[in-house]
Amino acid sequence: MSNSFDPIVTGRLTLRRLESGDSEKVFGYRSMPEVTRYQSWEPESAAEISCFIEGLKAIGPDTPGEWYQLGIVLNETGELTGDCGIRVSSADPSQAEVGITVSPPFQRRGLGAEALTAVLDVLFARLGKHRVYGSVDPRNTASLALLRRVGMRQEAHFVESLRFKGEWADDVICAMLRREWSERKGARR
Numbered sequence: 001m002s003n004s005f006d007p008i009v010t011g012r013l014t015l016r017r018l019e020s021g022d023s024e025k026v027f028g029y030r031s032m033p034e035v036t037r038y039q040s041w042e043p044e045s046a047a048e049i050s051c052f053i054e055g056l057k058a059i060g061p062d063t064p065g066e067w068y069q070l071g072i073v074l075n076e077t078g079e080l081t082g083d084c085g086i087r088v089s090s091a092d093p094s095q096a097e098v099g100i101t102v103s104p105p106f107q108r109r110g111l112g113a114e115a116l117t118a119v120l121d122v123l124f125a126r127l128g129k130h131r132v133y134g135s136v137d138p139r140n141t142a143s144l145a146l147l148r149r150v151g152m153r154q155e156a157h158f159v160e161s162l163r164f165k166g167e168w169a170d171d172v173i174c175a176m177l178r179r180e181w182s183e184r185k186g187a188r189r
């Protein structure tokens, strides 16, 4: 299995491997309460992020069971504006989960949708996945809107199925199949 990753370039963004020099920046937005509210990863220091980034060198986007995190960089300025994670299922490597974070000053400009659309293209076209899904707390309205915006379908709403940050939380699953992605691509042409 290859650990190499060719960056993805879109109109405004480049999605590339996170590098050790990104850790302070990633810690900057990943330690904001509004960013961590619905995320299980709450890094305590830039050093913890640096360690995580170092660990990414041993894996690739198609490594089952591991979160592979890409940096989302603004082409115009070279600034890191967020990160997007891919986790291929170890039970069935033809399926993958995605997660995304956009730094608050860059939110609501369509960057999350642009990045996630590109990641879906890679997962279906480059890595040949059958199904890609996202798991979201329904109180996270921004995340739910984003998953719907990129064309995912809501397929489950589990009620108080997760013990999360000291309380029971609902879990909504949104997904897209390869054939739905193909139809959507066809419709956009």
Ligand SMILES: CC(C)(COP(=O)(O)OP(=O)(O)OC[C@H]1O[C@@H](n2cnc3c(N)ncnc32)[C@H](O)[C@@H]1OP(=O)(O)O)[C@@H](O)C(=O)NCCC(=O)NCCS
Residues within 6 Å of the ligand: 034, 035, 036, 038, 039, 098, 099, 100, 101, 102, 103, 106, 107, 108, 109, 110, 111, 112, 113, 114, 135, 136, 140, 141, 142, 143, 144, 145, 146, 149
């Ligand atoms: C979820 C998140 C990545 C969205 O990123 P973004 O770049 O702001 O998203 P976009 O600008 O591409 O918007 C995508 C859709 O979400 C909607 N949206 C974005 N922020 C929203 C908000 N705060 N409230 C309601 N809807 C919102 C947009 O209106 C758009 O929907 P539309 O096309 O129907 O109008 C961002 O809010 C974030 O990083 N949140 C914190 C981390 C997190 O919880 N991540 C999800 C865990 S998987």
